[in-house]
Amino acid sequence: MKLRFYILLVFICTFSFSVFAFVGLDNTHEILTYDTYEIFVDKKEPLRVHVSAEVRIKGDTLYMNPNCPNYDYPEGWTSFVKDLTITTLKGKPVSYEYVSKSKWVIEPNREEVLKLDYEVDLSFTKIRWDVGNEQAGFTDGKSVYTVSKALFIYSNMDSASMVSFNLPSQWNLAVPWNLMKDRNEYTFYVANRETLLENSLVYGDFHLEKIQHGAFQFTLALLGDARKDSELFNSILSKITRAYLKIFDKTPTSNYLVTMFYAALNDGESFNTSLTFTLKDPINEHNKIIWANQMAHELFHYWNSDLIIAENRTDRQWFSEGTAEYYANMTLIREGIIPESIFQNKVEKVLGLYQNYRGWREGKTSLLEAGKNKGVHRFLVYNGGWAVAMALDIEIIENSKGQKNLDDFMRSMFDKFSTTPYTYQDLVETASIVAGTDLTDFFAKYVEGTELLPLNEYLGKLGYTMLDIIYEAEMYLVKKSDDQLGLHDTWLRKKP
Secondary structure, X not given: OHHHHHHHHHHHHHHOOOOOEEEEEOOEEEEEOEEEEEEEEEOOEEEEEEEEEEEEOOOOEXXXXXXXXXXXXXXXXXXXXXXXXXXXXXXXXXXXXXXXXXXXXXXXXXXXXXXXXXXXXXXXXXXXXXXXXXXXXXXXXXXXXXXXXXXXEEOOOOOEEEEEEEOOOOOEEEOOOEXXXXXXXXXXXXXXXXXXXXXXXXXXXXXXXXXXXXXXXXEEEEOHHHHHHHHHHHHHHHHHHXXXXXXXXXXXXXXXXXXXXXXXXXXXXXXXXXXXXXXXXOOOHHHHHHHHHHHHHHHHHHHHHHHOOEOOOOOOHHHHHHHHHHHHXXXXXXXXXXXXXXXXXXXXXXXXXXXXXXXXXXXXXXXXXXXHHOOOOHHHHXXXXXXXXXXXXXXXXXXXXXXXXXXXHHHHHHHHHOOOOEOHHHHHHHHHHHHOOXXXXXXXXXXXXXXXXXXXXXXXXXXXXXXXXXXXXXXXXXXXXXXXXOOHHHHXXXXX
């Protein structure tokens, strides 16, 4: 015991850890370097959550995530926090004042850890959100889905957290975090603040399933009427996941949460290690172009937005959204999830809208600039990004004589920028290296600049004749004869 204490003392002195949290476990106190949150849910009031936290702090301010996507709540997520009390670990009250949206200023103190107790009213999960309930919360009366940012108050220290749940017996819980070893089944380690706040979770009575693909594990949560569609949903999700893992073969061990429920709109939201989407119609074999494509798009963001790190969020919007939609469409056809006729219809729509917007309606905004307001310039960010991804795929296939394609570019981006953020110039240089030719001029014209891609030229190389009326946003593709298909089969990754 003395030796253990001596080693611990030397360790602390050597590395100068300045702040620790003390958590009571089995009548002992363990020195921890993370915040702790205990979440209590009563079966009688499932929408009233009690949170007990021990938060390390420097300074005099506590925060809540300010990004609440509803103008009806000007104070953001703090609108739902009730009965907040703050004390020292010894129980001494600490006074505070709520000063502005998502901020509390506490009295000056020398404490390094504060204890917080508060309630969160999740009744907002019962109302329809204009932006989509996947961005806030949802309840079917038996289970509750919420974004995690609605639950946690934090300090200015970006630290790891331990999150534990106290739930009624026989309830399910789905979170995108890793179980802590030697703890109970509802205690999780969260690496940093972003992973804590930019995620989602589900508790209650819902369909819960865990699926493992190599190092990638995803938890599937289906709420309400979506429960009965788990077999079809899971089979398509597994196909898409395996296809992405072939591209990103160095994907780290991951615990990813996928949540789906039926709502008024087809919509989706990708978080840090989770995604949630809503569908207005029950899924079946005939409408996979809608729901499977939506799922594939949001899932791809795990790699091209979360694991491939951009230095500038605005600059990467065309790349993030464009490649996500491109790979969603291409994966559905390459994996045999949709027939080629449906896929061709999708391509006609995507490129017809891009051509209309770029070539007829908006000639002054580049794809880079469009990311500043992607709601207004959706057809540049999404459809234009898709068109650039297609053109890059063709450029790489052509210049490498079929030895490489856009998958190699995405894999290279992942290998180089999963720890170091990339700049726009990094993206240009990586594409040039993979293609084996300088693509600076390509990017200068079609991404930095405002030129319309020569779609007829690129589609001709893929074995299509393009018929179009640009001001009507109409486009029709006619497939050429078998001896004129060019790069078509290589593009679709068909095996010879």
